[in-house]
Amino acid sequence: MVEIVVSVAAKVSEYLVDSVVRQLGYLSNYRTNIEDLSQKVEKLRDARARQQHSVDEAIRNGHKIEDDVCNWMTRADGFIQNVCKFLEDEKEARKSCFKGLCPNLKSRYQLSREARKKAGVAVQIHGDGQFERVSYRAPQQEIRSAPSEALRSRVLTLDEVMEALRDAKINKIGVWGLGGVGKTTLVKQVAEQAAQEKLFDKVVKAAVLQTPDLKKIQGELADLLGMKFEEESEQGRAARLYQRMNEEKTILIILDDIWAKLDLEKIGIPSPDHHKGCKLVLTSRNEHILSSEMDTQKDFRVQPLQEDETWILFKNTAGSIENPELQPIAVDVAKECAGLPLAIVTVATALKGKKSVSIWEDARLQLKSQTSTNITGLTANVYSSLKLSYEHLKGVEVKSFFLLCGLISQNDIHIWDLLKYGVGLRLFQGTNTLEEAKNRIDTLVETLKSSNLLLETGHNAVVRMHDLVRSTARKIASDQHHVFTLQNTTVRVEGWPRIDELQKVTSVSLHDCDIRELPEGLVCPKLELFGCYDVNTNLAVQIPNKFFEEMKQLKVLDLSRMQLPSLPLSLHCLTNLRTLCLNGCKVGDIVIIAKLKKLEILSLIDSDMEQLPREIAQLTHLRLLDLSGSSKLKVIPSGVISSLSQLENLCMANSFTQWEGEGKSNACLAELKHLSHLTSLDIQIRDAKLLPKDIVFDNLVRYRIFVGDVWSWREIFETNKTLKLNKLDTSLHLVDGIIKLLKRTEDLHLHELCGGTNVLSKLDGEGFLKLKHLNVESSPEIQYIVNSMDLTPSHGAFPVMETLSLNQLINLQEDDPNTTIHNSFINAHGNVEAEIVELGAGSAL
Structure with missing residues (x-):
């Protein structure tokens, strides 16, 4: 007992000592x-x-x-x-x-x-x-089409496809039918219904088209899966896409408009045999492609509409036709569209609102006067229907613009390409500036969209043309304007038109052609446009030195994405050339370009040049210089830019950044002061100190100006006026030109700001009246974004604000009596983010 007491006492003593x-x-x-x-x-x-x-x-x-x-x-x-x-x-x-x-x-x-x-x-x-x-990347939501009146045959086909999707034994379904019959619309409805019924965890869709672009297909699928590729190669992207799709327990993949056997593995699409939760829906004009080449288990044909359905769709599109004398003619016109929704809608749109019986009679006559088109997939019915829609376009300008869209389009049509071509061809009458031409293009695009001759893409910089509409445009251009086009073929010397035909040719357009050799020269006295795009060759193309000698009226020359060891000597003969595009070309010496004294548009997008020739300064009529993506460009000799005094558009996105001070050998920013006509500018400046204090940007209508080296050009820009500033000291006197830009900027990014606790009030005490998107980040000194007591207007700091993102502002305060940050916009990690923000008078962020 004594031993126990001693032991306990010792232990207590130990604890007490340790504690002390x-x-x-x-x-x-x-x-x-x-x-x-x-x-x-x-x-x-x-x-x-x-x-x-x-x-x-x-x-x-x-x-x-x-x-x-x-x-x-x-x-x-x-x-x-x-x-x-x-x-x-x-x-x-x-x-x-x-x-x-x-x-x-x-x-x-x-x-x-x-x-x-x-x-x-x-x-x-x-x-x-x-x-x-x-x-993680949130999936992109696909744009849904507006519901239309149900057509019996389409509902039945839709139900059959949906039933096949629910069948566990079927994993590959084909949908086929004529061009313009409505296959794309049907599978879009399939995607929407499958999503609504939650048959799959993911539903994704991509367009394959006549000339498949695997990277583009991969990109469309990735967007809907909420992923972003880091890999550049098709193989690397395919592996990542394959891995991502296998993560989904169930997935529906829709591939639209297949023209030939498609290797799904090269895209990154898992085989349904290996991924049991994966199902495919494929569309094509050719049943054989689906059943034999793509191994579909069940195929559904989309038939042309019945007469009653044709009339329903026609009447709904054309509007009310009340005149008893007109109605039977309209019924006949609808019948001539052969039950193809594409033809029905375009014809009905063209005739919408027309009250004259003679106009309808003429339309019926044109539709009945059908002849063979000799173009694969373009039936006489469809051609005459689409041609009628073309004929009803009002004015030469919009018709010429439509034909230009068809000529340069293979898949997507970039608005800036239309500008470069259209200005060179003098297509836009009454326009004096590139900005006016751009506005005209926007109007013409809307006109063609409303006529169903152009399609929406969800992006205002790109439009698309249905391949049947494109074929129609090219046939009209060939028949009426002597335009020579080739695509997806091997071009040899004997494949060119005869000499007597070349005398009449006004345009030459080669798409995705394998050029083996070119003739020594082409005698084309009326030729105004020569385009050679995305040629399929791994070999450098040697253009004969005399090739352009007899093309003296040429106004637009596009040799994009070709390997050109040298430019031919005959290039200097093109004294009327206004537009030259060498996008993505691997070129050697381009000094000869300086001899094109009338050149107004020079496009060198994605060029591998390291130095812009000093002789470019001789192009004193140049209005647009596009160096986007020329990331290797390190040298622009001093004085070249300032010599281009007529320049309206200077695009250097993801390009030259080696600006120097005045008096140095490389270009300086002070040269921009000599460009009094400049209205569009894309530029990156490593250091704000390089900006002259007296530089002004009063005339800029659109701009993307990045100051600092932390910014990326990869994003899609939703506004015309973007300004990004890095490491800006707000306590210093700002360049007047930048202050004025702030008042007009729609998308503003600020990074690593210093010199004050109340940042935006120092930048602009009058508020940001045009600002839609604001991003402020990595600026620990900032305590208040805007103090309402510093603002003079009654409408608040951000009257049109749409999105707000504040990141890593560790000292941001909420306790100032004149400053408010609404709690509902503060997320879990201390940032402030809002989808839509309205700031009224007396409030501040």
Whole structure:
């Protein structure tokens, strides 16, 4: 018993001694514990900042941040803020007793003990901040079509396809029918219904088209899967897409408009035999392609509409036809469209609102006068229907514009290509500037869309043309304007038109052709346009030196994406050339371009040039210079840009950044002051100090100006006026030109700002009246975005704001009486993000 008591007493004594030693240790190690806490919190702060960089990059790429990452960052922010206050209190405690000469032992003990505990928490939080990934890409939502009146035959076919989709034994379904019969519309309805019924975890769709672009197909599928490729090669992207699709338990993949056997593995689409939850719906004009080449298990034909359905669709599109004399003619016109929705809609649109019987009679006559078109897939019915729609376009300008769209289009049509070609051909009468021409193009595009001759793409910089409409445009151009076109074929010398035919040719257009050789020269005295696009050759094409000698009326020359070791000497004969496009070309010496004295548009997109020739300064009539994507370009000799005094559009996106000061050998930004006609500018400037104080941008209508080296050109720009500023010191006098741009900017990005706590009021005290999108990040000095007391207008700082993103503003305050950040916009990791924000008078962010 005595032994037990002694043992217990010894143990109690040990605990008491240890406890006393530990308590005294808090006093003796006071400074050590405080310093240890400071170091561990600094490490945590660094880790938090590194994580923020990853989050910022993810947000810029359109990704969503994982919840656990947001929670960790919120936890780290709260803890760091708490420790900062603790350390401030500790400093005050040291000063409170005779200026530190008489320390408070009780206070020291408590502070030291608390510092030890907090240091342990800092280590734990630091360790918890290790994540496999910080974000995921939210799937892109496909644009849904407006519902239309149901047509009996289409409902039946739709039901049959849906029944096959529900059948566990069927994983590959084909949909086939004539061009323009409505296959694309049907499978779009299939996708919508499958999504509504939740038959699959994911439903994705891509257009294959006559000339498949595997990267584009991969991109369309990736967008709908919410992923973004880091890989550049088709093989790398295919592997990533394959991996991503296999992550889905069930997935429906729709591939529209297949013209030949398609290797799904090269795209990255898993075989339904290996991925049991994967199903494919494929469309084609040819049943054999589906059943034999693509091994579909069940195929459904989309038949032309019955007469009653044709009339329903025609009447709904053309509007009310009340005249009793007109109605039977209209019925006949509808019948001539052969039950093809594409033809029905285009004809009905062309005749919509027409009250004259003679106009309808003429339309009926034109439709009945059908002849063979000799174009694969373009039946006489469809051709006459689409040609009628073309004939009803009002004015030569819109008709010429339509034919131009068909001529340069293979898949997508870029608006800026239409500008470069149209201006060169003098297509837009009454326009004096590129900006006026661009506005005219927008009007013409809307006219063709309303006539169903152009299709929407969801992006205002690109439109698309149905392949049957394109074939119609090319046939009309060939018949009426002596246009020579070739596509997807091997071009040899004997394949060119005869000499007598060449005398009449006005345009030559070669798409995706394999050029083996070119003739020594072409005698084309009326030729105005020569285009050779995306030629299928791995060999350099040697253009004979005399090739262009007899093309003296040529106004537009496009040799994009060709390997050209040298430009032919006869290029200098093109004295009337206004547009030259060498996009994506591998070229050697291009000094000869300087001899094209009338040149107005020079496009060198994605060029591999390292130096722009000094002789380019001789092109004094140049109005547009496009160097986008020429990332290897390091030298633009001083004085070249300033010599191009007529320049209206200078595009250097993802291109030259080696600006120097005045008097140096390379170009300087002061040269922009000589471009009094400049209305469009894409440019990146490494350092704001290079900007002259007196530079002005008063005439700019559209611009993308990036200051700093942290910005990317990859994103899609939704506005015409984007300004991105990095490492801007707001305490310094800003360049007047930048201040004026701020008043007009629609999309503003600010990164690593310094020089003040109230940033935007210093940049512009009158508010941002045009600003739709604002992004401020990585600026720890900022306490207030806008203080309403600093603003003069009554309408608030951001009257038209649509989106707001504030990231890594660790000192952002909410307690200023004149400043408000609405709590509903603060997310889990301390950022402020809003989809739609309206800021009224008296409010500020």
